[in-house]
Amino acid sequence: MATAVGAFGGADHAASKSGVWSWITTVDHKRIGILYGVTAVTFFLIGGFEALLIRLQLAEAESTLIAAGLFNQLFTMHALTMIFLAIMPLGAAFFNFIVPLQIGARDVAFPRLNALSYWLFLFGALLLNSSFIFGGAPDVGWFAYANLTALEYSPSSAVDFFALGMLVLGVSSLAAALNFIITILNMRAPGMTLMRMPVFTWMTLVVSFLLVFALPILTVGLVQLLFWREFGMPFFSAEAGADPLLWQHIFWLFGHPEVYILILPAMGIVSEILPTYSRKPLFGYSTVVFAGVAIGFMGFAVWAHHMFTVGLGSIALAAFSASTMLIAVPTGIKIFNWIATLWGGSIQFTTAMLFALGFVALFVIGGLSGVMHASPPVDTQQQDTYFVVAHPHYVLFGGSIMGLFGGIYYWFPKMTGRLLSEGWGKLHFWLMFIGMNVTFGPMHLVGIDGMPRRINTYDESMGWELLNQIETVGAFIIALSVVVFLVNFFKSVKSGEPAGDDPWDGRTLEWSIASPPPEYNFARIPVVHSNEPLWDQKHPELKHDAPPVIAGGADEGAEESIHMPNPSYWPIVVAFGTALAAGLVIVNPWLASIGAVIGVLGIYGWVFEPAGPEHH
Amino acid sequence: MANRKHIRPKSLLVLLALVVLPILAACGTVDSAQTTINPQSDVAREIQGTYAFIFWVSVVVFVVVEGALVYAVFRYRRRPNSGMPKQTEGNMVLEVTWTIIPALILIAIAVPTWITIFRTDDIPAGSYIINVTGHQWWWEVEYPDVGLVTANEIRVPSDRTIGFNLETEDVLHSFWVPALFGKIDLVPGRTNTVWFTPDAETEGQMFLGQCVEFCGLSHANMRMRIFVDSPDDFAAWTAGLQSPAPEPSGVAATGHELFSTKGCTVCHSINGAYDAAGLFPAPNLTGFGSRVTLAGAIMENNATNLTAWLDNPEEIKPGNIMYKEAEAYKNPDLALTDADIGALVAYLQTLQ
Numbered sequence: 001m002a003t004a005v006g007a008f009g010g011a012d013h014a015a016s017k018s019g020v021w022s023w024i025t026t027v028d029h030k031r032i033g034i035l036y037g038v039t040a041v042t043f044f045l046i047g048g049f050e051a052l053l054i055r056l057q058l059a060e061a062e063s064t065l066i067a068a069g070l071f072n073q074l075f076t077m078h079a080l081t082m083i084f085l086a087i088m089p090l091g092a093a094f095f096n097f098i099v100p101l102q103i104g105a106r107d108v109a110f111p112r113l114n115a116l117s118y119w120l121f122l123f124g125a126l127l128l129n130s131s132f133i134f135g136g137a138p139d140v141g142w143f144a145y146a147n148l149t150a151l152e153y154s155p156s157s158a159v160d161f162f163a164l165g166m167l168v169l170g171v172s173s174l175a176a177a178l179n180f181i182i183t184i185l186n187m188r189a190p191g192m193t194l195m196r197m198p199v200f201t202w203m204t205l206v207v208s209f210l211l212v213f214a215l216p217i218l219t220v221g222l223v224q225l226l227f228w229r230e231f232g233m234p235f236f237s238a239e240a241g242a243d244p245l246l247w248q249h250i251f252w253l254f255g256h257p258e259v260y261i262l263i264l265p266a267m268g269i270v271s272e273i274l275p276t277y278s279r280k281p282l283f284g285y286s287t288v289v290f291a292g293v294a295i296g297f298m299g300f301a302v303w304a305h306h307m308f309t310v311g312l313g314s315i316a317l318a319a320f321s322a323s324t325m326l327i328a329v330p331t332g333i334k335i336f337n338w339i340a341t342l343w344g345g346s347i348q349f350t351t352a353m354l355f356a357l358g359f360v361a362l363f364v365i366g367g368l369s370g371v372m373h374a375s376p377p378v379d380t381q382q383q384d385t386y387f388v389v390a391h392p393h394y395v396l397f398g399g400s401i402m403g404l405f406g407g408i409y410y411w412f413p414k415m416t417g418r419l420l421s422e423g424w425g426k427l428h429f430w431l432m433f434i435g436m437n438v439t440f441g442p443m444h445l446v447g448i449d450g451m452p453r454r455i456n457t458y459d460e461s462m463g464w465e466l467l468n469q470i471e472t473v474g475a476f477i478i479a480l481s482v483v484v485f486l487v488n489f490f491k492s493v494k495s496g497e498p499a500g501d502d503p504w505d506g507r508t509l510e511w512s513i514a515s516p517p518p519e520y521n522f523a524r525i526p527v528v529h530s531n532e533p534l535w536d537q538k539h540p541e542l543k544h545d546a547p548p549v550i551a552g553g554a555d556e557g558a559e560e561s562i563h564m565p566n567p568s569y570w571p572i573v574v575a576f577g578t579a580l581a582a583g584l585v586i587v588n589p590w591l592a593s594i595g596a597v598i599g600v601l602g603i604y605g606w607v608f609e610p611a612g613p614e615h616h
Numbered sequence: 617m618a619n620r621k622h623i624r625p626k627s628l629l630v631l632l633a634l635v636v637l638p639i640l641a642a643c644g645t646v647d648s649a650q651t652t653i654n655p656q657s658d659v660a661r662e663i664q665g666t667y668a669f670i671f672w673v674s675v676v677v678f679v680v681v682e683g684a685l686v687y688a689v690f691r692y693r694r695r696p697n698s699g700m701p702k703q704t705e706g707n708m709v710l711e712v713t714w715t716i717i718p719a720l721i722l723i724a725i726a727v728p729t730w731i732t733i734f735r736t737d738d739i740p741a742g743s744y745i746i747n748v749t750g751h752q753w754w755w756e757v758e759y760p761d762v763g764l765v766t767a768n769e770i771r772v773p774s775d776r777t778i779g780f781n782l783e784t785e786d787v788l789h790s791f792w793v794p795a796l797f798g799k800i801d802l803v804p805g806r807t808n809t810v811w812f813t814p815d816a817e818t819e820g821q822m823f824l825g826q827c828v829e830f831c832g833l834s835h836a837n838m839r840m841r842i843f844v845d846s847p848d849d850f851a852a853w854t855a856g857l858q859s860p861a862p863e864p865s866g867v868a869a870t871g872h873e874l875f876s877t878k879g880c881t882v883c884h885s886i887n888g889a890y891d892a893a894g895l896f897p898a899p900n901l902t903g904f905g906s907r908v909t910l911a912g913a914i915m916e917n918n919a920t921n922l923t924a925w926l927d928n929p930e931e932i933k934p935g936n937i938m939y940k941e942a943e944a945y946k947n948p949d950l951a952l953t954d955a956d957i958g959a960l961v962a963y964l965q966t967l968q
Contacts (some may be wrong), residue, residue, distance in 0.1 A: 145829075246804070283705070317733050318730050318733055340691060344702060348693075368678055377666050378667040379798075383789060432735070448653055449651050452828040
């Protein structure tokens with residue numbers, strides 16, 4: 001393949017269809033989506049392995065299986081991996097693959113920037129995890145509270161790996177978010193007004209705005225943290241008259257919107273799955289959309305509920321408990337609207353539907369425990385106990401992960417042209433659903449029993465051992481379910497039943513084209529007249545006022561006149577230079593200039609890359 | 617779709633029970649050693665009242681919502697003769713209703729929450745004040761009115777409201793004895809407070825607590841105990857600590873000498889030396905022999921454990937400063953022999 005590469009990296013289109021080089025240079029949103037997905041699942045396995053080690057250590061009172069230092073690295077990296085390297089990029093995988101198809105576009109607005117986002121994510125993730133080899137992974141919790149992160153208390157470079165890895169990942173997410181905002185706002189098919197967008201696309205838009213507003217806050221904090229450690233600028237040092245709580249405010253002002261960044265994509269997926277398998281429109285489409293937008297806005301007004309025990313003062317406690325409880329209203333609306341979507345429907349229990357229903361059932365539990373610690377006095381008993389380990393796991397595992405797996409089963413046929421096995425899929429679902437409750441359910445109890453989180457050992461006399469053993473068994477049931485998924489995945493990729501274009505009787509535009517979609521997606525750009533264009537086209541008898549829809553579909557011969565962007569290797573060069581610079585900062589800030597030079601040269605090459613022979 | 621098998625209603629109900637039962641069982645675990653739901657003071661009971669109210673409201677919401685979900689799933693499952701369902705797009709009245717009802721429920725939860733916040737905020741006037749300082753990984757406890765400093769075990773009189781002023785010497789910690797009060801963080805540069813009045817029947821009882829804000833390597837090994845003493849016992853205890861320890865004899869006298877020559881006195885103060893200035897970075901060992909626990913309340917204070925602790929503190933409490941900084945562990949010339957440790961144990965046990 002490499003032979004086809006021109007002086008400035010413009011590869012020949014014909015050579016870009018297969019082989020490793022084609023993946024490295026791809027700017028096709030669908031292939032980038034697959035790269036995101038495969039990488040995210042890989043990190044999901046790594047994060048899960050870390051969780052299993054944690055659970056093995058805690059299964060026995062006073063266990064000496066894993067030393068305290070490694071234990072602290074494991075729980076820190078488990079959280080960072082699952083949040084930033086598994087759930088977020090798995091959401092990004094669907095944004096990439098599905099959103100352009102749902103809005104009737106041929107690609108995202110900036111295809112090379114899109115490739116850059118992926119490669120920055122990959123290299124940022126590798127940088128963060130390379131700390132395991134170079135002197136120890138971050139061990140200060142994923143929240144990295146000051147002043148434990150000060151050079152005095154964390155002299156190794158673990159905290160620097162945290163800060164620099166997160167900075168690289170932040171650039172990746174920010175670029176992707178801007179790309180998707182611009183794509184969604186500008187590249188919708190004719191007739192697709194904002195209130196005709198599929199809910200998944202809507203939630204992608206909300207998440208992208210959340211990222212754009214939340215990530216710079218974290219970036220500021222991370223730069224301050226690095227300047228504190230590298231140059232002695234005491235942003236968070238009480239001895240110098242600063243306040244360590246500043247870090248907590250900064251972190252959670254980013255960190256709470258981050259929670260919605262993790263859950264809203266899954267809510268979007270569920271809002272696609274439930275109508276499809278109920279054969280009914282989403283109940284109260286506009287209410288669900290506005291509730292999602294409201295959650296996005298309110299997510300910035302509740303950060304201090306992570307800080308109810310730091311001594312905020314009564315007025316602040318009262319105010320932030322009120323704003324936190326308020327956020328339960330739009331969340332509740334969504335749940336009621338989902339149930340109303342099922343009501344009166346014709347419900348088909350596919351694996352995707354089971355995951356969506358599991359999402360709703362489990363998210364309710366996470367929501368209710370959330371209301372409990374929205375009350376500051378109650379939170380003084382629950383904060384930093386296993387009760388508050390159960391809560392985010394019901395939201396992020398029961399919620400995000402179940403929703404994302406639902407998305408995998410739902411859209412896998414569109415992505416590959418083959419169906420995942422329903423038999424293996426249902427086994428996967430039930431094992432995961434049971435394992436999830438056996439793991440995280442007892443955490444409520446052991447938390448009420450006063451077991452703190454982030455402890456590597458406890459006395460047998462505390463009476464926590466039995467519940468911990470049950471949790472560990474549950475964790476291995478989850479692991480088994482993931483093995484079942486992997487078997488299903490690899491079997492089905494090779495020899496799954498052919499899916500056809502529209503296996504689920506879908507309602508939105510992605511089901512109107514071939515599976516897998518051609519590189520250009522739509523031979524002719526469709527014209528849209530409702531928020532369920534394909535459904536209305538298939539069932540004109542159900543709607544009296546909707547005009548007919550011209551969906552794209554395969555239109556042989558039209559392909560010749562479609563211009564698609566050329567492959568490029570400059571995104572990976574820029575990403576490599578950026579991540580290398582970040583990594584070398586840890587060794588010596590001057591060495592970082594090597595990476596910076598590579599990055600700048602990459603940008604130069606990128607800017608002057610000729611369009612090349614156009615693909616006509 | 618090839619596979620359109622239906623789920624049997626029974627299996628889903630069983631699963632629902634699997635989820636519901638553990639949550640309901642949460643009300644029953646009042647007997648465990650560090651339970652959060654068996655309040656033994658005014659403040660803890662106030663918190664528990666708020667929690668119990670929210671808990672039962674949540675149970676009702678849970679049953680209604682999950683019930684509706686499960687009902688819809690079974691009632692409307694696709695059957696061979698299912699036709700095309702009615703394409704309902706929404707219903708404004710319904711949607712407004714399920715916006716307003718949760719909002720009202722949340723107001724009902726917010727009001728008792730706010731009342732509790734303001735009832736429990738400041739230390740009441742006339743309380744018995746104890747100053748606590750967090751260290752990696754132990755608690756320094758100062759009684760300013762009697763000029764005493766001790767560590768990890770806090771004795772309080774049963775007839776007073778107790779107020780704690782909380783500061784930290786190094787990183788964030790969190791102070792928590794769930795039966796008596798909710799947790800509050802120790803933040804560098806700040807003085808946070810918490811208070812409680814023990815119930816009458818707590819007299820003579822011991823309560824467990826531990827640090828609950830991640831504070832580094834040995835976070836799990838930073839525990840504490842509160843003993844609620846009768847007023848007389850409390851007075852006797854403070855008087856005992858204020859009087860000089862008996863002159864050691866025999867092997868204990870050797871231990872006393874080693875305590876100076878091995879450099880222990882650089883960091884540890886003994887015999888009532890009041891350390892309000894915080895000059896001694898390690899636990900004050902006045903009355904050490906009368907303490908129930910050692911090494912941050914992680915193990916029983918007896919000769920075997922104390923020997924093990926002095927022999928290899930790093931193994932018992934990874935990262936502890938004594939092992940890292942003390943001459944007896946750093947300097948081979950001052951290393952402790954088994955005989956030295958025996959003498960030190962004998963001496964420390966005389967500190968009643």
